[in-house]
Amino acid sequence: MATMTDYQYYFLCFLLYFLSTLLLKSLFKTKNPLNLPPSPPALPIIGHLHLLGPSLFKSFHNLSNKYGPLLYLRFGASRCLVVSTASIATEIFKTNDVTFSDRPPLAFSDKLPYGRYGFFIAPYGDYWKFIKKLCNSELLSARQVEQSRAVRHEELTWFLRKVLESAERKQVLDIGAELMKLTNNSSCRVIMSMRCSDDNDEAERIRQLVKESFEVGAKISFGDVLGPLRFLAFWLYGRKAIDVGLRYDEILERVLKQHEESPQIENEDLVDILLKVYQDDKAEFKINRTHLKAFLLDLFTAGTDTSAEGMQWVMAELINHPFVFNNVREEIESVVGKTRLVEESDIPNLSYLQAVIEETLRLYPPGPVTTRECRQNCKINSYDIPEKTAVAINLYAIMRDPDSWDDPNEFCP
Template identity: 30%
Template sequence: MEIHTPALMELNNENKLYNPLVVSPILFVFSLLIWLKLSRNKTLNLPPSPPSLPIIGHLHKLGKLPHRSLRDLSLKHGSLMLLRLGQSPTLVVSSAESLKEMVKNYDTVFINKISTTAANIFFYGYKDLAFTPYGDYWRQVRKLCVLELLSVRRVHSFQFVREEGVDALVRKLDVAAVNGDVVDLTEMLMAVTTDIVSRCVISRKAGQEDDNGGFNFGQLTRRIMVLFTRLCFGDFFPWLKWLDHLTGFVSRLKSTFEELDSFFDRVIDEHKGKEAMDEKKDLTSIILQLQKEGMVGVELTQDNIKAILWVCFILPFYLSMFSLNASILFTPY
């Protein structure tokens, strides 16, 4: 005969709850996680890090103006600071001396950039110089950019473009001063920078409308830069990547990329129809000529060329962003 009382039933339920077959795996998993965390902290000499929250890490500390938040945090925790942005451990470098030492002595350790959804789409699966993983292809593209596209001789050859762009800017400021107009200097500097870079790469101003349907590359560039700065769940939490599809963010990236890809296809086709150019040739013509002569050292497809041209456009903007924000982000491990 079995006697069932409330106290006995409660005891039986507790025994079921604390059944070793149920509790042991849970304890094992928690013990393993704690051991991994402690062992990582012992083996890695990590930089200072502010207190973080579970799951989101330090995302809540970035605020609406991330560059100012990073500056304030670096003043408190030092020029080398470790932040956990979601599931991405990120090293924040806010000192020119520290960055110089890293680039000089530990270049191969920090050479790989953070992989993002936007970069993967806009740079043709990381076929550019900025985001491509370290390896033979990266070395060949870097050699191409350093020796042929960004060499001292090549930069001097575009001096007339820079002089004309700065002269046009000064004239606009002079007219505005005479008329007493208020000007947005940041917008004007960005516009002249975009036009100079665009003329060096494709021999046309970014704000100049295309012959095919009035396409404005400058406006497209601004849209892409805005998309680069938007929050992407999959970049911080890979298990939430599906939310980027649900919110339509990935579809906006792909539709904008299609416009960019179509534009570069037209530019390359136009340059292929031109004859061999003189010393004032742009970067597109230089790459196509090197590809034709087989002097690149690596096979360049149409997508490779477009990715390299695109990074030539955005490189000045990233450099200006880094100089203004005084903070550079790396994935340390």
């Protein structure tokens, strides 16, 4: 007896066959062909899906090395423009900034609890501009960063103490897991004034939910290749996606109620600031409670894994390059000494350490591919870019472009 996975596979094959008929009909109806960017040879139905491997940014990089820095790819019924050089990225981000200011919509966003309310995928408009302004003036202001300095220092001290204790006991320590706790604790305390990463606590649930949301989101988004039959992806995975959203909602609603019942007058955290905006009837844009929770979810999703992974890459490169490691130690000893920890106020005087961090971010950008969507028909490098085309800017490839960097694959602070 076939498993559910087998049934899904056979059903998907049938639908792809049906979809191919629709695609062929649409191709024959094209009267005014566009001058599209170069495109590798494609297969019927699936287009260029067979050229993608487990690592999307490396697959894009290999394709750009072979076919050029600006590519037009087809993944089933979806279309994507891939950008792999800084000069073309400038065309996207500066010359045509407003044209490419939208993000591709989240698959089935209208069916998910926060799908249409997140800031990171919000279309360019009043809400997006209002939240950006709020971030600059309040949430990420110099005052707020300075206010959270003590929290960051305390969490870092706790992390270093645990590392030293494990070393003294000669115990194996999972640095990756501890860095995740460090970034998650710091984020939780700055956002909602609670330490979250102790045993059996809220943040462990949040971390797990972030992981689940990425996994199920990728599966649902893959349904876009089926075009008009994309609903099948939601039929298979939609229930799990909704369940993840509802579990998020339970945690965040509890946090909001706690802050509403016991608001902080001094040392406001980000939830306090957001609640004041939410309760302000004269605000430029009236946000609702779902906007609030979706934005908090964006902060957790974007701020935990990326920071922890970046620190792991720094450590890995220092271990693999002892000469660089010794230079960093000598600089710290000359500027800070051996009797205290490095403070944030020391960083401007640690130029070599800054170079190490910048070089790590060049080789391992936290988000190796960033996406946009074309809001209207336009031209890039004399090529026609149709409206609603997804755009993938491959930062991984740009940061390893031999035309921009000497020895682009080498760690050279």
